[in-house]
Amino acid sequence: MPAWSLKLAAVLVTGLAAVGSAGYVSRHVKSDGAPLHPPVISSAATVAGGDGHLNLKPSVQSSDDQQPITFTSVS
Amino acid sequence: MSLESLSFPALGTECHLFLVGKDPKALARGADWIRSLHEQLTRFEPDSELSTFNATAGSWTRVSPVLESLLREALRAHEVSHGLVHAGVLNALLATGYTRTFSKGPTKPTLQTQHLGPTPPLDTILEVGHGHARVRAGYGIDLGGIAKGWIADRLVEQLGDNALVNLGGDIFASGEGEDGEGWPVGFGGTTVFLHDQGAATSGSRGRRWGQSLHHLIDPRTGRPSKTDLEEVSVIATSGADAEIYAKTAFLMGRDAAEYFLGEHCPGWWLYP
Numbered sequence: 001m002p003a004w005s006l007k008l009a010a011v012l013v014t015g016l017a018a019v020g021s022a023g024y025v026s027r028h029v030k031s032d033g034a035p036l037h038p039p040v041i042s043s044a045a046t047v048a049g050g051d052g053h054l055n056l057k058p059s060v061q062s063s064d065d066q067q068p069i070t071f072t073s074v075s
Numbered sequence: 076m077s078l079e080s081l082s083f084p085a086l087g088t089e090c091h092l093f094l095v096g097k098d099p100k101a102l103a104r105g106a107d108w109i110r111s112l113h114e115q116l117t118r119f120e121p122d123s124e125l126s127t128f129n130a131t132a133g134s135w136t137r138v139s140p141v142l143e144s145l146l147r148e149a150l151r152a153h154e155v156s157h158g159l160v161h162a163g164v165l166n167a168l169l170a171t172g173y174t175r176t177f178s179k180g181p182t183k184p185t186l187q188t189q190h191l192g193p194t195p196p197l198d199t200i201l202e203v204g205h206g207h208a209r210v211r212a213g214y215g216i217d218l219g220g221i222a223k224g225w226i227a228d229r230l231v232e233q234l235g236d237n238a239l240v241n242l243g244g245d246i247f248a249s250g251e252g253e254d255g256e257g258w259p260v261g262f263g264g265t266t267v268f269l270h271d272q273g274a275a276t277s278g279s280r281g282r283r284w285g286q287s288l289h290h291l292i293d294p295r296t297g298r299p300s301k302t303d304l305e306e307v308s309v310i311a312t313s314g315a316d317a318e319i320y321a322k323t324a325f326l327m328g329r330d331a332a333e334y335f336l337g338e339h340c341p342g343w344w345l346y347p
Binding site for chain 1: 078087088089091093223239241242243244245246252253256257258259260261262263264265266267268274275276277278279280281282306308310333336337341342343344345346347
């Protein structure tokens with residue numbers, strides 16, 4: 001088998017792999033609206049109040065309407 | 076079920092006890108216990124157990140079970156906080172002028188003349204055995220940064236399964252509160268409901284005097300901390316942990332605090 005044919009085959013295989021990969025990626029772009037896409041939620045809700053920042057994870061219940069019985073503060 | 080409460084001054088601050096569905100006499104017994112701990116653990120009275128312990132620095136000294144437990148808690152706090160919550164910064168506190176109870180005001184600072192520098196790691200200056208302990212000569216222990224949360228946890232245990240203890244902002248709550256939704260506690264401008272959780276606040280806005288002097292010493296410098304935060308509140312699984320995490324985050328500064336608290340706490344408030 002002539003050497004030039006081996007070189008041509010190698011070039012063709014490389015080129016086909018590159019073109020195929022590009023085609024696959026372009027057909028599988030991430031879609032935020034895809035039905036099976038898992039919901040992405042932040043690990044903590046962040047609220048800026050005045051100059052402060054409040055972060056509460058979902059396990060902490062809070063209310064702006066309920067009067068506190070006591071409060072934490074600098075002593 | 077009725078809500079019972081009791082408020083009184085102790086530990087250099089205001090204390091508030093709450094209890095649901097139990098004999099209110101338990102609150103009075105709890106208040107007596109806190110006052111007795113205050114007499115035992117204050118560094119502002121020369122005959123307290125803590126002052127006696129500090130006065131014998133360099134020697135092994137007998138300590139009560141309570142003081143032994145708190146000294147062990149101080150070592151745990153030091154480890155958990157990566158060395159930032161440090162009970163061995165008494166010399167620096169004294170040098171800032173925090174030599175007597177805060178209500179009497181600070182005395183003249185001596186920071187400029189003492190050049191204290193970094194405080195050695197706590198586990199190199201404090202040893203705790205069974206019934207005895209030793210602090211290295213030239214150093215002293217201040218439990219102000221860890222005692223209130225630890226005491227709140229233990230007092231709630233004594234009060235029962237539906238109680239809240241607030242010792243100057245260091246809180247632990249057990250059970251579901253009066254309405255069964257959790258204990259409503261003011262936190263970062265809103266109300267959160269604590270269920271078997273603690274909360275605490277650390278900051279420099281409360282005890283501040285002179286030119287940028289306050290009581291939160293950074294053991295890396297031996298001076299009042301300089302951070303981009305003025306106040307941190309946290310929720311944690313116990314009052315002791317909340318107190319440790321709040322102070323650690325305050326000393327770390329905002330960027331590191333966000334990461335640290337995200338790893339350890341279900342809720343936090345940073346100011347500014």
